[in-house]
Amino acid sequence: MPRPAGPPFDGNTADIVICSSDDVAFKLHRVILCIASEFFKDMLSLPQPSTDETGSSADLLEFDGLPSVRVSEQSDVLERLFRLCYPVDDPPLQTMGEVRSTLEAAMKYQMAEAIKITKRRLLALARNDPLRVYAVACCFNLEEEASAAAKEVLKQKAHEDYVDELEDISIGAYHRLLSYCERRGRVRDQYKFTIHRTSGRGTSVTSTPTLDAVALDTPDAPLEPRAALHPFNDSEAEITLVTADGVEFRVFKKILQLSSPVLYSTAKELLASDRTTVHVAEPSRILDILLRLCYPVLEPDIEDLHDISITVAGETRRRLLTRLLT
Structure with a gap:
């Protein structure tokens, strides 16, 4: 009773x-x-x-x-x-x-x-528990709350922490948060964190735009530049690659040119120009891996699945390097 x-x-x-x-x-x-x-x-x-x-x-x-x-x-x-x-x-x-x-x-x-x-x-709790709020917002497809929580995660550098609520969200929702933090929040308005489901014959998932499609090529405010580590801090290198998180990689054009015959024409135009600095979309961690694969140095150890997916999945090294020079 x-x-x-x-x-x-x-x-x-x-x-x-x-x-x-x-x-x-x-x-x-x-x-x-x-x-x-x-x-x-x-x-x-x-x-x-x-x-x-x-x-x-x-x-x-x-x-x-x-x-x-x-x-x-x-x-x-x-x-x-x-x-x-x-x-x-x-x-x-x-x-x-x-x-x-x-x-x-x-x-x-x-x-x-x-x-x-x-x-x-829920939004009021984001200041103390931004990662938990982000995960809960994604569970309920609350884009506004997820976006606000993501900003707080970035501010507090909490994206590398763990909370139990992360077990309830998709790998895509977590990947979008990591990508957002790697770019220090510099994404266009159409960048979404949640996955929206639409009804029709059955249930379908409409994916959010890719990071490349919504990432800003230049920051809204200049980032304080930082020099990369050896061997990418050579003062004699002709070109500087500036990553999304503000790290400057000084590299030799010839090495970039020789890394793929397909790049020859692009590299030739770049060599003939007065252009010495190129802003790239990748964060410094990923660019360091890519350049070490091209330079005559020890190849990097890639153990993180997230790094592997960004560096390899969907694009060959040739295509990634093409993006660096264009």
Whole structure:
């Protein structure tokens, strides 16, 4: 037998009961539920099961003589959710667990005001837990909140940390965060962090634009330049490659030219010009790997899967070097 919830969800004027998965009965008012929730508005507009000749129905659940609906959420989640709908004090929503579970329930039951309040509270937690907020926002396809959290992750350099919520997001969402941080946030407006699902025949995933398509070629504000390590700090090298994170690699044009015959014509034009500095899209870590593959030095150890995917997947070394010279 369900036990009654505490006030204000135990009033005599209630006309429907929502029962939690841990058997707590919330006495509620249809009019408030229908205003607050499109889900309950549609559900409660359906015809109710009819009773038989004895006045009873096996399909009709009741609590204290009121029709009862059982849901999958626990009572602590429902209490917070219903307080966001009723004209009472809002719950504090102090922890990430409280915010996430309440937001999930609010989105499930299509409660617009409750969603608005919990999203605002989620953003407020970004200052202390930016990576967790980013992961939760991606779970619910909340692009605005994910973008704000990503900025805080970059600011706090938290992208190399680990939180349990990362287990719940796709590798794509995590990769986009890492790429954003590598470019120090210099991406165009169309760069998105979440994956949006569209309905049709089945469910399809529309991918976000690639980093190359939305990365800014030049920074909004000049980055303080830093010199690369040996052998890319030679003062006699003719050309300087400046990476997305502001590291200057001094390299010899001849080595870049000889790294691929396909580059000969491009290199020839570059040699004939007065151009000595080229800004490239890659971060310094990736450019260092690429150049060491071309220079007569020990090849770099590449153990990080993220580095391998950026350096190799989708592009050969020739194409990457072509981008450096064009």
